[in-house]
Amino acid sequence: MLRITGTGHASMRIDTGAGSILTDPWVNPAYFASWFPFPDNSQLDWETLGQVDYLYVSHLHRDHFDAEHLKRYISKNATVLLPNYPTSELEDELRELGFTKFIRTVSNEVVELDGGLKIMIQSLTSPTDGPIGDSSLWVEYDGVRLLNQNDARPADLTEFARLGHVHAHMLQFSGAIWYPMVYELPEAAKTAFGKQKRDRQFDRTWRYIDDLKADWVFPIAGPPCFLDDELWQFNDIFGDEGNIFPDQSVFLREYRAIGRDNGVVLLPGSVAEVSAGDCQVTHPVPDLDEFFANKEQYLRDYRERQRPVIEAAKASWSHPEIDVLAEFKRRVEPLLEESIYLAKGVGGPVRFDLTDDSGEEVVESLVVDFPAKQVRPYSDDKVRYRFRTRRALVENLLASGEVDWVNSLFLSCRFSAARVGQYNEFIYAFFKCLSEERLQYAEGWYDEHEKLVDTEDVTLRDRVTDQAWQVQRRCPHLKADLTRFGVIEDGTLTCQLHGWKFDLASGRCLTSAGHPLRAREATVAAGEASA
Amino acid sequence: MNHWAGVISAETFATERLYARDTIRLPAGGDGTRPAAGDHVVLLARAEDDSLVAFGVGRVAGPVNGGSGDVAVNYTYRLFDDPVPVDLNRPLGLTPLTRDEADRVSPGEPVQAREQWFVSVAIPIEASSRAEAVREFWTYIDQLGPRELPAYVWPLGDELAMQAFVLGTAANQDPEEDD
Numbered sequence: 001m002l003r004i005t006g007t008g009h010a011s012m013r014i015d016t017g018a019g020s021i022l023t024d025p026w027v028n029p030a031y032f033a034s035w036f037p038f039p040d041n042s043q044l045d046w047e048t049l050g051q052v053d054y055l056y057v058s059h060l061h062r063d064h065f066d067a068e069h070l071k072r073y074i075s076k077n078a079t080v081l082l083p084n085y086p087t088s089e090l091e092d093e094l095r096e097l098g099f100t101k102f103i104r105t106v107s108n109e110v111v112e113l114d115g116g117l118k119i120m121i122q123s124l125t126s127p128t129d130g131p132i133g134d135s136s137l138w139v140e141y142d143g144v145r146l147l148n149q150n151d152a153r154p155a156d157l158t159e160f161a162r163l164g165h166v167h168a169h170m171l172q173f174s175g176a177i178w179y180p181m182v183y184e185l186p187e188a189a190k191t192a193f194g195k196q197k198r199d200r201q202f203d204r205t206w207r208y209i210d211d212l213k214a215d216w217v218f219p220i221a222g223p224p225c226f227l228d229d230e231l232w233q234f235n236d237i238f239g240d241e242g243n244i245f246p247d248q249s250v251f252l253r254e255y256r257a258i259g260r261d262n263g264v265v266l267l268p269g270s271v272a273e274v275s276a277g278d279c280q281v282t283h284p285v286p287d288l289d290e291f292f293a294n295k296e297q298y299l300r301d302y303r304e305r306q307r308p309v310i311e312a313a314k315a316s317w318s319h320p321e322i323d324v325l326a327e328f329k330r331r332v333e334p335l336l337e338e339s340i341y342l343a344k345g346v347g348g349p350v351r352f353d354l355t356d357d358s359g360e361e362v363v364e365s366l367v368v369d370f371p372a373k374q375v376r377p378y379s380d381d382k383v384r385y386r387f388r389t390r391r392a393l394v395e396n397l398l399a400s401g402e403v404d405w406v407n408s409l410f411l412s413c414r415f416s417a418a419r420v421g422q423y424n425e426f427i428y429a430f431f432k433c434l435s436e437e438r439l440q441y442a443e444g445w446y447d448e449h450e451k452l453v454d455t456e457d458v459t460l461r462d463r464v465t466d467q468a469w470q471v472q473r474r475c476p477h478l479k480a481d482l483t484r485f486g487v488i489e490d491g492t493l494t495c496q497l498h499g500w501k502f503d504l505a506s507g508r509c510l511t512s513a514g515h516p517l518r519a520r521e522a523t524v525a526a527g528e529a530s531a
Numbered sequence: 532m533n534h535w536a537g538v539i540s541a542e543t544f545a546t547e548r549l550y551a552r553d554t555i556r557l558p559a560g561g562d563g564t565r566p567a568a569g570d571h572v573v574l575l576a577r578a579e580d581d582s583l584v585a586f587g588v589g590r591v592a593g594p595v596n597g598g599s600g601d602v603a604v605n606y607t608y609r610l611f612d613d614p615v616p617v618d619l620n621r622p623l624g625l626t627p628l629t630r631d632e633a634d635r636v637s638p639g640e641p642v643q644a645r646e647q648w649f650v651s652v653a654i655p656i657e658a659s660s661r662a663e664a665v666r667e668f669w670t671y672i673d674q675l676g677p678r679e680l681p682a683y684v685w686p687l688g689d690e691l692a693m694q695a696f697v698l699g700t701a702a703n704q705d706p707e708e709d710d
Contacts, residue, residue, distance in 0.1 A: 177705075177706060180704075192693035193693070196694070200703075420654050421679045422695075422702065
C-alpha cells in the first residue's frame with residue numbers, strides 16, 4: 001500500500017513500508033509573488049511532513065523548488081533523488097541549502113532503494129523542457145506503482161508502462177504559462193486562443209491518461225492562484241471561457257464528461273491510500289464540491305492573509321543602485337557574442353520598455369540587438385518584438401544575477417508582450433540561458449537538433465607541440481563550442497567550460513566513461529588553426 | 532484538347548499555397564511540343580520524398596508575355612490543403628499526358644460547400660497617428676506576408692473558433708505547444 005498525502009500543487013508525501021518520499025514542496029509565493037499554491041498549504045504541519053527519508057525536486061521552476069521552504073522545513077538527512085540533468089544546477093542549489101545525500105539517477109533506469117522501494121526518474125533535457133530539465137518520478141512498493149508525471153511532457157509513457165500496470169497516475173492538467181494573457185492581441189483573439197489552449201490542455205491530459213491506463217488519476221501541479229490585485233483577473237472565477245487555469249473541480253467535471261470516474265483530487269491534507277485494488281481517500285474538508293463552489297470567497301480570504309507578503313515582496317524588488325543599461329550590456333553582450341543558433345533564431349532586435357512602479361510611464365527603453373550582438377538604448381528603429389515590464393523587476397533580476405528570466409520574470413506574468421509575426425521560441429530560450437553553461441548547452445542542443453554536431457569539425461592546434469587536430473566542434477559533454485573552450489596541450493584536449501579532458505589520439509574521454517570525441521591529426525598551413 | 536502534367540517543386544508549392552491566385556506560371560517542356568489555350572493541365576507538386584501529389588486542375592491560358600517560354604495556366608480548382616498522391620513520374624514543367632494518364636491522375640473537384648469566414652491580421656503597431664499606423668500595417672503586410680504574419684480566421688458568427696494560420700496552415704502561437 002502507498003499512503004499519499006496531498007501537500008499542495010505538485011507536492012505530495014508518499015509513505016511506504018520502506019520509507020517516505022516528499023516531492024516538490026512549494027509554499028512561498030513564486031515568480032515575483034505572483035503565483036501562490038491553490039489551495040493554501042501553508043497551514044500544514046511542515047515540521048512533521050519535512051521529516052522524510054527521500055526528497056524529490058522534479059526541476060528548478062519556483063513552484064517546484066522553494067528554496068526558503070526546503071531550507072527551513074525539510075530534513076537535511078533526507079536523501080535527494082536527483083534527476084539526470086545536463087547541468088548540475090539543481091544539485092548545486094540543493095547542496096547550498098544543506099542537503100548532502102544524493103542518489104544521482106540515470107533517466108529511465110530503475111533504482112532499488114532499501115527495503116524493496118523502487119524508483120525511476122525520467123529526465124527531459126531539451127531547452128524547451130522547463131528550466132533546461134523537467135522530470136517524472138515512478139515509484140513501486142509492495143506491488144503498487146505510482147507515476148508522478150508532474151508537469152513533464154514526454155512523447156509517450158512507454159518507459160513507465162513497460163514496468164507494469166500503474167495504479168496511481170498524477171499529472172498536470174491546467175495552465176502554467178503567460179499565454180495568451182500578456183500578449184497584445186484583440187480581446188476576441190485572446191479569449192479564443194485561451195479557450196483553445198484550455199481545450200488542448202485537457203486533450204493532452206486525456207491522451208496521457210489513456211497511454212498509461214492507471215487505476216486512479218490525480219490532477220496535480222496546478223493551477224496556481226494569483227493573489228496580487230494586479231493579477232487577480234487570472235483566477236478562473238469569472239466564467240471566462242478563455243481562462244487557462246481551470247482547477248481540480250473543473251478537471252473532475254470534464255473527466256466525468258468523457259465517461260471517467262477514477263479521478264481523485266488531493267487537497268493539502270487529503271490522504272489517499274492506494275493498494276492494488278483500491279483507493280481510499282479522506283479530505284480535510286467535509287464536502288469537496290462545496291469547497292470548490294466557494295472558491296471565490298476562499299481566494300478573497302487567502303488574498304487578505306497574503307497581502308502583507310505581497311507588499312513586502314514588492315518593496316524588495318527595486319535596486320536603484322543598478323545601472324540597468326550598463327549591467328544589461330555586461331551580462332548579455334558576451335552571451336550574444338557566443339550565441340549562434342539562438343541569435344540567428346531570434347533574428348532581430350528585442351526591445352524592453354521599462355516602466356515606473358505604477359506601470360504607466362516608460363522610464364527607459366533598451367534594445368537587445370541579436371544580429372548586431374549588442375545591447376543599446378532604444379532610438380527609433382523598428383523592432384518586431386517588444387516587452388514591457390517594471391524597471392524594478394529588471395533591476396532585481398540583474399542585481400540577483402538571475403540566469404533564467406522565464407523562471408522569474410516571464411512566469412510572473414508581470415509583463416506584456418507585443419510581436420509582429422509569429423511566436424519565436426528562441427527569444428525565451430535565450431532569456432532562460434543567461435549563463436555561459438546554459439547558453440552553451442542550448443546552443444549545442446540546437447546544433448545537434450540541426451544535425452550538425454556529427455558533421456561539423458574544426459581544426460585546433462596543440463599549444464605545446466603545435467600539432468594540428470581536426471576535432472568535432474561541440475564538446476561531447478554539454479556541447480560547448482570547442483573553438484572557444486577547447487585547449488590542446490600535449491595531445492590532450494580540455495574543454496574549459498567544465499574541465500572535461502579527452503585523449504585525442506584515441507578520442508577517449510579521460511573525465512567520464514563514454515563520451516568519446518571524434519579527432520584526428522590534421523595538416524594545415526601555419527596560422528589557420530586556432531584554439 | 533490535349534492533356535498535360537504541370538509539375539512544380541516543393542518550394543514553389545509552399546509559396547503557391549499561400550495565395551489564392553487565378554493563374555500559375557509553368558515552364559513549357561523541352562521537347563518542343565507547345566500547349567494550346569484550353570488544354571487540360573493536372574497540377575502536380577514534388578513532395579519531400581520525391582513522389583508527386585496532385586494539388587489542382589487548370590486550363591492553359593496561353594504563353595506568358597515577355598518571351599520567357601513559360602505558359603500561364605488558369606486554375607479550375609485547387610486542393611492545396613488535401614493534395615492527392617499520384618503514381619506518376621514527371622520532370623518539372625509541362626509534359627504531355629495521354630488521356631488515360633490524365634483520367635488516372637486528375638484529382639476530383641472538391642465538393643465542400645462554401646462558407647463565410649472572417650480573416651484578419653492584427654499587428655500591434657507603434658505610430659504617431661491612425662493614418663501612419665495604417666501605412667505601417669500595409670508595409671508589414673507587404674514585407675512579411677503570409678510566411679511570417681499570423682492571419683486570424685473564424686467562421687462568421689463564431690469568434691471563439693478563431694484560429695491563427697501561418698504558412699498556409701493552422702499554427703497556434705502557444706509557447707507551451709510545439710506544433
